[in-house]
Amino acid sequence: MAREPDIHCPQCGYRPSPLDRWYCTVDCGTRWHTFWTGGVCPGCGYAWQETQCPACARTSPHRSWYHFPREDDDELERSEPLEKADAIRG
Numbered sequence: 001m002a003r004e005p006d007i008h009c010p011q012c013g014y015r016p017s018p019l020d021r022w023y024c025t026v027d028c029g030t031r032w033h034t035f036w037t038g039g040v041c042p043g044c045g046y047a048w049q050e051t052q053c054p055a056c057a058r059t060s061p062h063r064s065w066y067h068f069p070r071e072d073d074d075e076l077e078r079s080e081p082l083e084k085a086d087a088i089r090g
């Protein structure tokens, strides 16, 4: 069973609502929900590495918004990088 990460702002704990929208550049003009695409703009295909919080307006790396339960539970077993494990599984 896949574990769903808890998505919230690493700085203030705000959880994005389905009604939240993020804007791409002025030239692109796309308005979308960045957590539905993993930070990728559906208009121009640009992958945003940083995401601004709608609540506290601070910018954090997109990846740091994803909080997996195992980060807390398996503190002692973190020798294997999560990314590597995902690659093998996929």
Ligand SMILES: [Zn+2]
Binding pocket: 024, 025, 028, 029, 030, 041, 042, 043, 044, 045, 046
């Ligand atoms: Zn765009």
Ligand SMILES: [Zn+2]
Binding pocket: 009, 010, 011, 012, 013, 014, 053, 054, 055, 056, 057, 058
């Ligand atoms: Zn925030």
